[in-house]
Amino acid sequence: MISIANLAKTYLDGDRLVEVLKALSLEVSTGASLAITGPSGSGKSTLLNIIAGLVQADAGTVEIGVDGLRVALQSSTEKERTAFRRQNIGYVHQFFNLVPTLTVWENVALPGVLNKKTGARDRAMDLLAEFGLEDRADAFPDILSGGEQQRVAVARAMIIEPAVVLADEPTGNLDQENTDAVTRLLFDSCDQFSTTLIVATHSEAVASLADDRLELGKPSLEILVG
Numbered sequence: 001m002i003s004i005a006n007l008a009k010t011y012l013d014g015d016r017l018v019e020v021l022k023a024l025s026l027e028v029s030t031g032a033s034l035a036i037t038g039p040s041g042s043g044k045s046t047l048l049n050i051i052a053g054l055v056q057a058d059a060g061t062v063e064i065g066v067d068g069l070r071v072a073l074q075s076s077t078e079k080e081r082t083a084f085r086r087q088n089i090g091y092v093h094q095f096f097n098l099v100p101t102l103t104v105w106e107n108v109a110l111p112g113v114l115n116k117k118t119g120a121r122d123r124a125m126d127l128l129a130e131f132g133l134e135d136r137a138d139a140f141p142d143i144l145s146g147g148e149q150q151r152v153a154v155a156r157a158m159i160i161e162p163a164v165v166l167a168d169e170p171t172g173n174l175d176q177e178n179t180d181a182v183t184r185l186l187f188d189s190c191d192q193f194s195t196t197l198i199v200a201t202h203s204e205a206v207a208s209l210a211d212d213r214l215e216l217g218k219p220s221l222e223i224l225v226g
């Protein structure tokens with residue numbers, strides 16, 4: 001499970017303090033899904049990045065349970081957070097973020113290879129077949145459609161069978177047909193591996209598939225004087 005308590009994050013933007021997250025607490029059970037909604041600038045990406053250990057919160061705690069252990073991100077070093085993320089967290093971005101110099105197959109295998117998992121390349125091919133992308137395996141990402149690239153990105157996130165998948169507006173750049181296909185793959189594969197899914201989205205249809213929803217509000221601003 002993921003357990004977040006009293007999280008706070010403020011950014012300094014010129015002479016303004018932007019209080020993005022304030023005393024935020026939430027829990028997501030293992031294998032459950034949570035949709036994060038809210039207007040642009042409300043802190044959805046910030047929250048996902050904090051859960052991934054990529055951004056440090058100003059206050060509060062994030063604990064992620066993996067194999068019966070609770071890992072407290074804030075009390076680990078950057079090196080430990082990187083290792084934890086590599087082994088346990090899959091990330092799906094709005095703009096796919098595939099490595100352009102690697103083939104589709106190599107992109108999907110990469111997280112497994114980095115984790116020194118044996119059979120990562122075979123597993124990547126199996127996943128591509130499951131996702132209907134077998135015939136794209138040897139292509140480079142730039143010739144794929146947006147929908148195909150995002151299916152590859154979901155396969156890449158799932159290859160390590162992660163405890164957690166964080167998806168940041170995964171369908172923000174897709175048409176309706178591809179939105180439906182990618183959303184189905186994302187939710188179905190998380191079900192298959194009992195992966196906890198947190199998805200930031202502006203899409204009501206995507207949010208309605210999640211077990212729970214967290215709606216963030218506009219950040220409050222404070223103008224600094226002097």
Ligand SMILES: Nc1ncnc2c1ncn2[C@@H]1O[C@H](COP(=O)(O)OP(=O)(O)OP(=O)(O)O)[C@@H](O)[C@H]1O
Nearest residue numbers: 011012013018020039040041042043044045046047
């Ligand atoms: N590194 C940063 N430095 C300064 N301000 C930042 C930084 N990252 C985010 N912010 C600010 O924090 C607020 C929340 O940003 P965030 O990207 O988390 O919002 P979001 O809900 O993901 O928005 P969107 O729906 O547009 O993706 C915004 O006001 C943004 O300008």
Ligand SMILES: [Mg+2]
Nearest residue numbers: 044045046168
């Ligand atoms: Mg965002």
